[in-house]
Structures are given as structure tokens and as C-alpha cells.
Amino acid sequence: IQRFTKPDIDWDDLEASLIAGDLGPKLALQIVSDLQAQQRKLHGADIVQVARDHVRKILPESVPHLTPFADGRPKVLLIVGVNGVGKTTSTAKLAHLLQHAGHKVVLAAADTFRAAAVEQLQVWSQRLDAPLVKGPPNSDPAAVCFEGYEMAVKTGASFLLCDTAGRLHTKHNLMEEMKKIHRVLGRKDPTSPHEIILVVDATTGSNALQQAREFHKAIPLTGLIVTKLDGSGKGGVLVPIQQELKVPTRFIGLGEKVEDFQAFDSKRFVDELL
Amino acid sequence: MFSLLQEKLEDAFRKLRGTAKISESNIADAMKDIRMALLEADVDFTVTKDLIKAVTETAQGEDVLRTVNPGQMIVKIFHDELVKLLGGGATELDLSPPQRILMVGLNGAGKTTTSAKLASWLKKQGKRPLLIALDLYRPAAITQLQVLGQQLGVPVCVPPAGETDPVKATRAALKWLDEQGGGVAIFDTAGRQEVDDELLTQLKQVRDLVQPSETLLVADAATGQQAVAVASKFNETVTLSGLVMTKLDGDARGGALLSMRQVTGCPVKFIGVGEKVEQLEVFHPDRMAQRILGM
Ligand SMILES: Nc1nc2c(ncn2[C@@H]2O[C@H](COP(=O)(O)OP(=O)(O)OP(=O)(O)O)[C@@H](O)[C@H]2O)c(=O)[nH]1
Ligand SMILES: Nc1nc2c(ncn2[C@@H]2O[C@H](COP(=O)(O)OP(=O)(O)OP(=O)(O)O)[C@@H](O)[C@H]2O)c(=O)[nH]1
Ligand SMILES: [K+]
Ligand SMILES: [Mg+2]
Numbered sequence: 205i206q207r208f209t210k211p212d213i214d215w216d217d218l219e220a221s222l223i224a225g226d227l228g229p230k231l232a233l234q235i236v237s238d239l240q241a242q243q244r245k246l247h248g249a250d251i252v253q254v255a256r257d258h259v260r261k262i263l264p265e266s267v268p269h270l271t272p273f274a275d276g277r278p279k280v281l282l283i284v285g286v287n288g289v290g291k292t293t294s295t296a297k298l299a300h301l302l303q304h305a306g307h308k309v310v311l312a313a314a315d316t317f318r319a320a321a322v323e324q325l326q327v328w329s330q331r332l333d334a335p336l337v338k339g340p341p342n343s344d345p346a347a348v349c350f351e352g353y354e355m356a357v358k359t360g361a362s363f364l365l366c367d368t369a370g371r372l373h374t375k376h377n378l379m380e381e382m383k384k385i386h387r388v389l390g391r392k393d394p395t396s397p398h399e400i401i402l403v404v405d406a407t408t409g410s411n412a413l414q415q416a417r418e419f420h421k422a423i424p425l426t427g428l429i430v431t432k433l434d435g436s437g438k439g440g441v442l443v444p445i446q447q448e449l450k451v452p453t454r455f456i457g458l459g460e461k462v463e464d465f466q467a468f469d470s471k472r473f474v475d476e477l478l
Numbered sequence: 479m480f481s482l483l484q485e486k487l488e489d490a491f492r493k494l495r496g497t498a499k500i501s502e503s504n505i506a507d508a509m510k511d512i513r514m515a516l517l518e519a520d521v522d523f524t525v526t527k528d529l530i531k532a533v534t535e536t537a538q539g540e541d542v543l544r545t546v547n548p549g550q551m552i553v554k555i556f557h558d559e560l561v562k563l564l565g566g567g568a569t570e571l572d573l574s575p576p577q578r579i580l581m582v583g584l585n586g587a588g589k590t591t592t593s594a595k596l597a598s599w600l601k602k603q604g605k606r607p608l609l610i611a612l613d614l615y616r617p618a619a620i621t622q623l624q625v626l627g628q629q630l631g632v633p634v635c636v637p638p639a640g641e642t643d644p645v646k647a648t649r650a651a652l653k654w655l656d657e658q659g660g661g662v663a664i665f666d667t668a669g670r671q672e673v674d675d676e677l678l679t680q681l682k683q684v685r686d687l688v689q690p691s692e693t694l695l696v697a698d699a700a701t702g703q704q705a706v707a708v709a710s711k712f713n714e715t716v717t718l719s720g721l722v723m724t725k726l727d728g729d730a731r732g733g734a735l736l737s738m739r740q741v742t743g744c745p746v747k748f749i750g751v752g753e754k755v756e757q758l759e760v761f762h763p764d765r766m767a768q769r770i771l772g773m
């Protein structure tokens with residue numbers, strides 16, 4: 205009798221909020237039914253907190269930091285993703301972050317395809333005062349990364365950041381091109397690239413999971429950067445990506461400036477999701 | 479291309495087709511599957527709800543349960559409802575004076591690329607397109623438009639050196655236009671988030687100066703639940719006249735288009751189907767509905 209006096213839980217409203225955050229309808233429904241199973245123990249007033257805890261449990265408590273190699277080898281980061289998500293901007297942001305921590309960085313402009321993609325990264329390299337390696341229009345992006353590695357060794361840089369062209373995960377030839385970049389970098393150092401970061405736009409809905417699946421299948425991802433979290437898109441899709449592929453979100457983008465960049469904090473993320 | 483949404487709907491309807499006699503609860507079950515499929519296709523939560531409600535009502539009104547093939551009947555009702563939602567209104571580009579097209583949208587949606595695509599399309603129509611660079615913020619955004627203009631042989635208006643104010647750049651561009659002696663002007667603006675009031679106010683000032691005949695919202699096919707907020711905020715700020723959905727060459731199901739169409743009432747004028755300038759297509763509501771339904 206006691207339990208009927210408890211405030212009602214608006215399950216539809218909870219489901220709607222989860223879906224509105226782009227968590228995906230499957231995961232949203234799963235969470236709702238998990239919580240419904242323990243309904244007797246729940247109050248309407250704490251349902252949001254309980255749902256938050258439930259989502260947070262899916263995410264890792266902490267994610268690895270970017271540290272340079274002790275033996276002086278350059279650590280290679282390959283930045284990949286579909287068109288327009290924020291790869292070039294995030295490459296600049298990462299460079300800024302690493303420089304701020306006292307590390308030397310070399311940039312490789314491996315998008316040799318899109319109009320003024322090289323010029324875009326070049327502007328950032330000038331602003332950040334980080335050396336840039338580039339190739340002629342439509343040249344082999346793998347060669348640019350290879351040269352980038354040599355430049356990093358020559359200048360004693362601890363990090364090489366390779367910005368690649370946007371490619372839809374459905375385009376076979378472009379995915380093969382990316383695999384080639386991966387292979388060619390391995391010739392200099394068999395463990396390179398050491399980080400393969402998929403950039404995901406928080407504006408994206410369920411397709412981001414499909415993007416992550418296909419990129420991860422082609423080359424093993426080590427993390428995500430979720431961009432444009434300054435907009436109203438909540439980026440909830442990073443949760444099913446973590447759940448299914450175990451690829452953690454490492455950084456988030458919060459604007460167009462290099463400073464608008466932070467290490468991922470799952471507590472803050474979940475608080476803003478719901 | 480066979481999308482997951484199509485598969486899902488096919489599944490739902492196949493289940494219906496398989497049943498000799500269909501009950502109200504069969505329909506309710508199918509609607510649950512369809513709801514899931516629409517949400518997975520990134521159709522907005524509320525838009526999905528309304529759509530399901532409308533289709534259920536029509537299905538009941540037409541007494542679907544008594545028809546020989548209820549599954550097909552529901553497919554047809556769904557298809558017609560989607561076409562109605564996606565279509566309606568003129569889809570031709572409005573090229574009446576002053577022949578000015580303003581491109582707006584979120585960061586990275588495809589505005590600059592679509593500006594070049596439109597220029598190429600207009601050129602093929604025998605028109606004289608002109609490109610105007612108003613993105614003074616993104617590094618090398620002006621160069622990007624210049625490169626594309628050069629490839630197409632289309633004049634590009636670039637802002638005065640060192641100009642950082644898009645409103646002043648717009649004034650300069652309008653002067654430049656006067657000297658061009660006619661043509662269809664395409665204004666490429668900087669990307670911005672719909673929650674950024676400062677940048678939206680700036681866009682409104684640009685719009686008020688340009689007085690465009692077309693204001694096109696460019697949106698990525700993979701847009702999620704943010705779609706309604708984006709479309710309504712941009713519409714409120716600059717009064718949209720049309721939508722362009724880009725990157726439909728991928729496997730994103732593009733459900734956001736339904737939501738944006740619904741919330742703005744604006745027709746979809748073009749779709750982008752690749753990175754190259756010629757990869758722009760005229761929008762066909764019927765094809766899109768069929769693509770969604772897998773027919
Ligand atoms: N608001 C906001 N804008 C961002 C963020 N990250 C990137 N952008 C913007 O998104 C747009 C696209 O960014 P880019 O870095 O060029 O994206 P990209 O993935 O390199 O694009 P392609 O190389 O063409 O595939 C630009 O307008 C950026 O300024 C972010 O965190 N917030
Ligand atoms: N596959 C594909 N890529 C597209 C399409 N339209 C644009 N792109 C790509 O999407 C990315 C972003 O395009 P832009 O035209 O720079 O986008 P934008 O809206 O001008 O970006 P900002 O000015 O930074 O806000 C580029 O890599 C384009 O090549 C399309 O229809 N299909
Ligand atoms: K956001
Ligand atoms: Mg780029």
C-alpha cells in the first residue's frame with residue numbers, strides 16, 4: 205500500500221528526453237525498461253538522477269591521457285571522420301593542447317583533396333607556430349604523413365598530428381585510401397599510428413554509430429573527439445558507440461577557437477545529456 | 479541503397495502481409511515497429527508521434543481492416559503521408575529579382591560546397607552565377623570559395639583585406655554586385671550554431687541588407703534530434719525559403735529532413751549527393767518517401 209503513495213514516474217517523458225539527446229531509441233528503451241524493472245524502489249523525483257547514473261555506468265570512469273614516448277620517438281595521431289565534422293579544427297585544438305603541455309608538434313596536411321583544406325590547416329599552423337608538412341593538390345595523402353613523420357624526427361617533435369580528408373564510411377575507395385595511410389605510417393614505426401581518433405559531430409544522430417562501426421572495422425580506433433557540443437546537439441550517440449565498440453570519447457569540442465576544447469568528463473556530459 | 483529504416487518497415491509490413499486477418503492490435507504492433515524505425519532514422523520524437531497518429535487515424539478511417547491487403551494499404555497511406563510531408567509548394571529556385579540566394583546553416587553542413595554546386599547548376603541553365611564570400615571567420619573559407627569559383631569560371635567577390643565584420647563585407651559585396659551588371663548572386667555565410675544569439679543576430683543583419691529572393695538552410699543528412707531546433711531557429715531569424723540536404727550519398731537515413739520540412743513549411747529545393755560540384759540533384763518528394771519506405 206505504501207508504494208502507491210509514491211509520486212508517479214513519467215516514463216514517456218524520460219524516454220523522450222533520452223531520445224532527444226540522440227542516445228538512440230534502442231538504448232533509450234533499454235534504459236527505460238531496466239529502470240521500470242526496479243520501479244518499486246524508485247521515486248518520480250529521483251528518476252533523472254537514476255537514469256544519469258545508469259548512462260554513466262556505460263562510460264569509462266577515466267580515459268588515458270596523451271603522453272609522449274620516453275624514448276623520443278614521435279607519437280603519431282591520425283585524425284579521421286566523415287565530411288565536415290571538425291577534423292581540421294580538432295587537429296589544431298589538439299596541437300594547441302599538446303603545445304600548452306610543453307610538447308613539440310608537427311602537423312601533416314593529409315587532406316589533399318578538398319578545396320583549400322591545406323590552406324585551412326596552414327592558417328592554424330601559422331597561428332600556433334607549429335611546422336606543417338603538405339603536398340600538392342590531389343597528391344598521395346599517405347606520402348604526406350610519411351614526410352610528416354620524417355619532419356617530426358628531424359625537428360625532435362614528440363607528436364605528429366595527421367589531418368585527413370573527410371570521407372563517408374560508405375565509400376570503399378576512400379576507406380582504402382585511409383587504410384593505406386595507416387599502413388604507410390607503420391613502415392616508419394610498426395606501432396604507428398599510435399592513436400586513431402574518429403571525430404564525431406554532436407549534431408549527428410544515429411548515423412554516427414554506423415560511422416564508428418565502419419571506421420573501426422577499417423582501422424582500429426583508439427578514441428573519439430566529439431565536436432560542436434556548444435550547439436544544442438547533445439552527442440548522446442557516443443554512449444552506444446562506447447557500449448558497442450568500446451571506443452572511448454577522449455576530448456570534446458565546444459566552439460571554433462583552439463581553446464574551445466576539453467578532456468571528456470563523463471559526469472558533466474551525462475548531466476548535460478539529461 | 480537499402481537503409482535500415484527500409485528494412486524495418488518492410489519487416490513490419492511483411493508481418494502484416496503474412497496475417498490473413500488483421501486485428502487492431504496487429505496494426506498497433508506494426509506502428510510500434512514503424513515508430514522505432516522512424517526514430518532510428520532520426521525523425522524528431524514529436525514529429526514521429528504526430529506522424530504515427532495521423533497514419534493510424536487514416537488507417538482506421540479507411541477501414542483498413544476490411545481491405546483485402548491491409549499491409550499494402552498501410553504502406554500506401556504511409557507513403558502518401560510522407561510525400562505530403564516532404565513535398566508541397568514550389569520546389570523551383572526562385573530567381574525573381576533581385577536574384578540573390580543566401581546560404582545559411584550549422585558549421586560544416588556543406589554551405590560553401592553547395593554554393594559552388596548551385597553556381598555550376600545555374601551555369602548549366604544558361605544563367606550567370608556570382609559567388610560572394612561572407613565567411614570571414616573560418617580559416618581559409620574565402621580561399622575555399624575562390625578555388626571553387628576558379629574551377630567553375632565563376633566570379634567570386636572577396637571581402638576587403640583585413641575586414642572582419644560580415645555586415646561591412648556585405649555592404650561592400652552589394653557594391654561589387656552593382657558593378658557586375660546582373661547575374662544570380664550566391665552569398666556563402668559562415669557556419670554557426672543555432673544557440674549562438676550573437677552570430678544569429680549578425681546573420682539577420684546580413685540578411686536584412688541582402689534582401690534575398692531565396693534563403694536556403696543547408697543541412698547534413700546525418701543530423702539528429704537537433705534538427706527541429708536548428709530549422710525553427712534559423713527560420714525565426716532569417717525566414718527561410720527552402721532547404722537543401724547534403725551528404726545523401728552516404729547511408730544516413732535523412733529523417734531530419736521530415737522534421738525540418740514539418741517545422742518550417744519550406745520546400746526542399748536540392749539534395750547534395752557527393753563532394754564534387756556537379757553532385758547536386760533536384761529534390762523529388764516521391765523518391766525520398768520511396769527511399770524511406772523501401773518501395
Ligand atoms: N561550433 C563549433 N564549431 C566547430 C567545432 N569544431 C569545428 N567546428 C566548425 O565546423 C566546421 C567544419 O570544421 P572543419 O575542422 O573544417 O571540419 P573537417 O572535418 O575538417 O571538414 P572536412 O575536412 O571538409 O571533412 C568549421 O566551421 C569549424 O569552425 C566545435 O566544437 N564547435
Ligand atoms: N559526401 C558528400 N560530402 C559533401 C557534400 N556536400 C558537402 N560535402 C563535404 O562536406 C564538408 C563540409 O563542406 P563545406 O562546404 O565546407 O561546409 P560549410 O557548411 O561551408 O562549412 P563551414 O563554412 O565551416 O560551416 C566538405 O568536406 C565537403 O566536401 C555531399 O553532398 N556529399
Ligand atoms: K551540442
Ligand atoms: Mg578538414
Ligand SMILES: [Mg+2]
Nearest residue numbers: 589590613619
Ligand atoms: Mg563554408
